Amino acid sequence: MTDLLPPIQTTARDDAVLKALAGFVRQEALGPGEKLPTERILAERLKVSRNTVREALTRWEGLGLVERRQGSGTYLKAAVSPDMLHMPLTLAGGNDFAGLMSTLEIRRALEAEAAALCAIRAGKAELAEIERKLDLMEEAFQTRAGMSSEEDWEFHQAIFRASGNPLFEQIIAAMYEMFHRFWEHPLGVRDFGHASFPYHRSIFNCIAARDPDGARVEALKLIATVEDDLKRGAANLKLSDRK
Amino acid sequence: MTDLLPPIQTTARDDAVLKALAGFVRQEALGPGEKLPTERILAERLKVSRNTVREALTRWEGLGLVERRQGSGTYLKAAVSPDMLHMPLTLAGGNDFAGLMSTLEIRRALEAEAAALCAIRAGKAELAEIERKLDLMEEAFQTRAGMSSEEDWEFHQAIFRASGNPLFEQIIAAMYEMFHRFWEHPLGVRDFGHASFPYHRSIFNCIAARDPDGARVEALKLIATVEDDLKRGAANLKLSDRK
DNA sequence: AGTGGTTCAATGGTCCAACCAATTTCTGCA
DNA sequence: TGCAGAAATTGGTTGGACCATTGAACCACT
Incomplete structure (x- = not known):
C-alpha cells in the first residue's frame, strides 16, 4: 500500500x-x-x-x-557534466584459465555486436582511422614477425569507438585489463595470436562494405582463433605442470 | 629497459x-x-x-x-574479494533516450551470447530453475495483465547464471540498474514490454532443445521488441514536449 | 499485552586546526 | 645567465570535538 x-x-x-x-x-x-x-x-x-x-x-x-x-x-581526467550516469562495475574474475575464458566470452559477444554496429554507423573519418590502425598493425606484424598486442588492441579500440556506443569501449577495456593481468607471454604459446591476423582485415572489409552480418561473422571467427590459442596454452601448461 | x-x-x-x-x-x-x-x-x-x-x-x-x-x-552490499577489478562505467548525458539505447545495445550483445552458451552448458537443475522463473513470469503476466519487470528480470538472471560465466550477470546487472533509474512507467508507454512476452518462452524452448543458434536469434528478437517500445516512447515524449 | 514517549549509548557525518610530504615557484648567489 | 636552496602551495594525514540519526532499553499509561 x-x-x-x-x-x-x-x-x-x-x-x-x-x-x-x-x-x-x-x-x-x-x-x-x-x-x-x-x-x-x-x-x-x-x-x-x-x-x-x-x-x-x-x-x-x-x-x-x-x-x-x-x-x-x-x-x-575526463569530461564531466552535471547529468552523468555512473555504473560502478566490479568484476570478481579470477586469475586462472577459466577466468580468461570468461573474459573472452564477453569479448566475443561485444566484439561481434560492435563490429556490426560499426558497419552501420561508422562515418568516413572513423573508417579511415580504423584502416590506419589496421595498416599499423599489419606493418608491425611484418617487421616483428608476430602479433603486436599493442597495435592489435588499438585496432579493436578504434572499432569500438566507431560503434557510436561508449559503453563498448569501457567494458572491453575492463576485460582487456583482466587479460593483461598475466598476459605478458601468455601461457608459453610462442606464436600467440598468429592465427587471428588475417581476420582483422576481413573484419575491416566487411565494415567498409557496410555489411554488418559479415562483420559479425568475421569477428566471431577472430575470437575463435584466440580461444583456440588459449586452449592450446592451457594444455601446454597442464603438461609442464606434471613434475 | x-x-x-x-x-x-x-x-x-x-x-x-x-x-x-x-x-x-x-x-x-x-x-x-x-x-x-x-x-x-x-x-x-x-x-x-x-x-x-x-x-x-x-x-x-x-x-x-x-x-x-x-x-x-x-x-x-556485495561480495568482496581482494583481487577484484573495479571499472566504473560513465555515460555522458545518461538520462536520455540515447543512454538507454546504449545500455540496450550492450544487453543485446550479452543476452544473445548468454542464451547461446546456456543452450550448450545448462545442466538439468539450471534448466528447471529457468523454467520455474518462466512460469512465475507468465503467471504474473496473466494475473496483472502486463509485464512484471521483477519476474521478467529474474528469468533473464536465471539464464545468465546458467551460462556458466559470472561476468554476464555482473555486467548486465549494472545495465539493469541504469535502466531502472527511470523505468517505473517508462516514457509513458502503457503496455511496455508487452511485445516481448512470447519470446521468453521461445528462448527457453531453444535452450531446452540445446539449440544455441536458435536461442541467439530469439534473444535478438526479444531485444528488438524492447527497442521498438523504447523508440515509440521516445516519439511520444517528443510529441508531448511540444508545448 | 500493547502503544507511545523518553533516555541513552553507539555510529556515521561534519567540522576544525594543525602538521606532514610532494611539488612548484621564487630568490639570491655564483 | 644558470642553478641550488628557500619559501609557498597543495594534497595527505592526524587527533579531537561536536552534531544527527539510529536502535535498544526503559517507562508510563491504557
Missing part, C-alpha cells in the same frame, strides 16, 4: 558539493587536463569543511573523473 | 586500509548484508586516523560495495 513512499533524503552534503562542482566545471568550460580549484578554496567558497570537499573529490577520483597530485593540484 | 620498475609507494594509506579490510572480510567470511567494524574500531586497529578510514570506505561506497547508515553502521 505504501510502496510509493521512498525514504526521505535529509542530508547530502558531499553530493551537493559534487553537484556544485559539476556546475562550476560546466560554467568554466573546463576540459580534461585542466586544474580545478584547490581543496581549501572549494571548502571556503562552498562553506563546507575541507574534509567534506575531500570526501566528494574522493568519490570522483574513484570514478576516474579526476586525478589528485599531491603538491600540485587536482586535475580533470 | 626499466619498464618493470613501478614507482615505489611511499604513501597509499587508504589503499592499504582497503586491502586490509578486504582481507578481513575474506577471513571472517562476511557476506552481503553483514555489518563490518565501526570506523572508530577500524581506525584504532589499523593504526590510522578515522578520517583515512572514512576516505577508504567512501571509495567502497562509490563502487557500490558497501552501504553506510548513520547511527547504525556500515554494511556490506
